[in-house]
Amino acid sequence: MKKSCILAAIVLLIIVLGACSKGPTPEERFQEYVSLWNEQKFNEMYDFLSADAKNKMTEKEFTERYKKIYQSIEVSNLKVTYDKPEEEADRGDEKKASLPYALKMETLAGPVEFKQDAVFVQEEADKEENWFLAWNPSMIFPQLKEGDAVRVSEIKPLRGSIFDKYGNGIAIQAKVPEIQVVPGQLGDNPEKVKAEAAKLLNLSVEDIDSKLSANWVKPNVSVPIMKVDPANKELLKKVTSLPGFQKADVDSRYYPQGESSAHLSGYVGSISAEQLEDLKDKGYTSTSQIGKAGLEYVYEERLRGKSGYRIFIDSSNETIAETPAKNGEDITVTIDSDLQKQLYNQLKGDSGTAVALHPKTGETLAMVSSPSYNPNQFVFGMSSAAYSALAENPQKPLSAKFNKTFSPGSTFKAITAAVGLKTGAIEPEAVKKINGPTWQKGPEWGKYTITRVSETYSSVNLERALVSSDNIYFAQAALDIGPEAFKKGLEEFGFSEEIDYPFPIATSSISTSDLAAEEILLADSGYGQGEVQMSPMHLAAAYTVFLNEGSMLKPYLEKKDQPAPEIWKEAIVSPENTSIILSDLIKVVEDPTGTAHEPKLPNIMLAGKTGTAELKTTKEEIGKENGWFVGMNMENPELLITMMVEDVKDRGGSHYVVPKVKQVFSSYLK
Known part of the structure; x- marks a missing residue:
């Protein structure tokens, strides 16, 4: 029995070992x-x-x-x-x-x-x-x-377009003429021909030669040199009359409004190495075009769309997988391109800015900055010399001004008036006795004095102070309000608060110093000097208070199906005080003694406030002046304009700006 068991175990082990x-x-x-x-x-x-x-x-x-x-x-x-x-x-x-x-x-x-x-x-x-x-x-x-080999091809999406409220293009995809040259057809004197073309195109001969030196170039192959604005028909005619130069229509980003909307539209350009590193996980490649400035930058994510891709075999062109491109979104904004152009034409030749709002809806109708540039040049091609001229210009044409902050000067007095009425520091009919052109609180101010624009009146109430733009009245008002109440009142107007707006707007500020410890600074702040800084957009929004029963509208930029106001700051001024200030602002324009009376517009009633901001660090310094005017029409209010022109000291101050704004009202309201 034992032998048979042993034998069976051995057989099983052999089977297991055999299997292993x-x-x-x-x-x-x-x-x-x-x-x-x-x-x-x-x-x-x-x-x-x-x-x-x-x-x-x-x-x-x-x-x-x-x-x-x-x-x-x-x-x-x-x-x-x-x-x-x-x-x-x-x-x-x-x-x-x-x-x-x-x-x-x-x-x-x-x-x-x-x-x-x-x-x-x-x-x-x-x-x-x-x-x-x-x-x-x-x-x-x-x-x-x-x-x-396995290959991948990118299917580029069409970039979305930006349109104004009436459907006019601000940034669109379009066929534009491209100047091309066939090297073998430049004639007997190619250097002379290239020099003539370079002069016409605002390029250097080296710019053209760099295009012709590419390793793929052959004598009878067309070489793209640069795109040209379709509106410049005379230039196209002259360039294509040269031997070897020809035109072809190509797809391109195009900015139909040109210089008037440059800072608004911005432009696209090739993605930089730094941007690619930051955005590589969002589908960008080394060949991507990306918004560099303006709305092209602000709305980049929505405009750019999403690339499609195809994976295929190179020899057979057989598709392994494919996903179509998703074109970018078209965006319609509230801008009125005609108004934008009118404001730009008034500013052209000056350094300045303008913002226009619809005062009853909050729609942004225009945002203009001057001097400007042609955004098409960044897409079509620009010589290094042309770019340097823009970049080195002290008036900074490449930088928008409508979203920066400036000293608002006397346009700020309406806000001081609102704060003063609310706190009880100002009584509308109360008269201040102000004698002489200058004033100081006391000997503790040393040599520092505040100067009036006009010394015609010695008895001044709120109406007269606004109509004649009396600095001393509002300096005294700020002191009466007191530093804490003054600061609180301005914060109710949105100071020190970021504006919820698609286009980045610099935050308006009251002071970097302690107003409680700086009495002179508080007094200067009352009439918009001192360290007060406001953006033109914020200043325009602040004036909507006077047409909306004391509530400040929130400016908006994207068109809605139905224009609908949003309240940014509700009931910051009582209806009674709003009515008082608005009545005085009408007199600033309509009263023959008002600072904004001339030129008189027939059949158009405006309310508004002028301002001249002195830019200097000491009383003795001879500084520059910026001129301001904020105006709004009163019959069926539909336009509110804030305009600022820099360096107007020897050109009439704010009186240089008022006619420009009134001319726009006259044209627009027709």
Whole structure:
């Protein structure tokens, strides 16, 4: 009995050892391979390849091929599945096994999935039999064959356009003329021809030569030089009359409003290395165009759209995966391009800015800055000399002014009046006795005095102070209000608060010093000097208080189906006090003694306030002056304009600005 048991155990051991000597099955080997594949451990996967596969490709080549392909198509969520059967398959050829598997992955061109068989062959390795994968390129993609390469092409989306409230283009996609040159057709004196063309195009000969020196250029091939504004027909005619120069219409970003809306529209340009590094995870590539300034920058994410991609085999052009481009969003803003142009024409030749709002809805009707530039030059091509001239101009034509802050001068007095009436520091009919052109509180002010614009009146109430723009009255009013109440009142008007607005607007500020400790500074602040800083946009918004029963409207920029006002600051002035100040602001324009009376507009009633801001650090200094005027029409109010012109000291101060604003009202209200 014992012998038979021992014999049975020996037989069982021989069977087990015999089974172990067969090594792993192809199913087991493939399961290991699939596990490594899902983890993208390509170098370890190589160990599973058959001798024939290894003869065709080294481990480095195998690993790099997978890595390069997977990286170029941005593989994610890779999932290769092989379900090992419960029972070993019945193979006719004992040294070959065909095992089905499925692959799924996400790529930049969308999902990819396929099913096929992996073939394992039995080979001897290290004096033992084992199963190895008869790998071929189709395991990467079924369409891929020996010698093929996987390519990716980007399908560019159309950038969205920006339109004004009436559908006029501010930034659009359009066909524009491009000047091209055929090198072999420049004639007997090519240098002379290039010099003439360079002069016409505001380029240097070197700029043209750099285009012609590209390694792909051939004598009879057209070489793009620069795009030209379609409106400049005379230039096109002159350039294309030169030997070798011709015109072709090409797709381009185009800014139909040109200089008048440059700081509003901004422009697009090639993405920089720094921007690409910051935005590489958002679908940008080295060839991307990106908003560099203005609304192109502000609305970049919505305008740019989303690129589509196609993954394909280079030799056969067979598509592996493709996702279409999603074009950018068109955006319609509340800007009135005609009004924008009118304001720009009034500012042209000066350094200044203007903002126009609809005073009953808060719509932004115009935002203008001067001097300006032609945004098309940044897209079409600009010489280095032309760019340097813009960049080095002390008036900073490349920088918008409507979103910066400035000393508001006497336009600020209406705000001081509102704060004074609310706190009770100002009584409208109360008369201040002010004698002489200058005033100081007492000897503690030393030599510092405050100067009046006009010394005609010695008895001054609120109405007279606004109509004649009396600095002394409002300096005394600020002192009567007191530093804390003054600061609180201005904060109710939005000072020290960021404006919720798509276009970045600098925050208006009261003072960097302690008003409680600086009595002279508090007095100066009362009439818009001192350290008070306001943006033209904020100043315009502040004046909406006087047409909306004491509530300040929030300016907005995107067109709504129906113009609808939003309140930024509710009931910061009582209706009674609003009426008092508005009545006085009408007299500033309508009263013959008012600072904004001339020129008189027939049949148009305006309310408004002038301002001249002195820019100097000491009383003795002879500084520059900025002239301001804020105006709004009273019959069916639909336009409120804030305009500021720099350096008006010897040109009449604010009186230089008033006629410009009135001319726009006259044209617009017709």
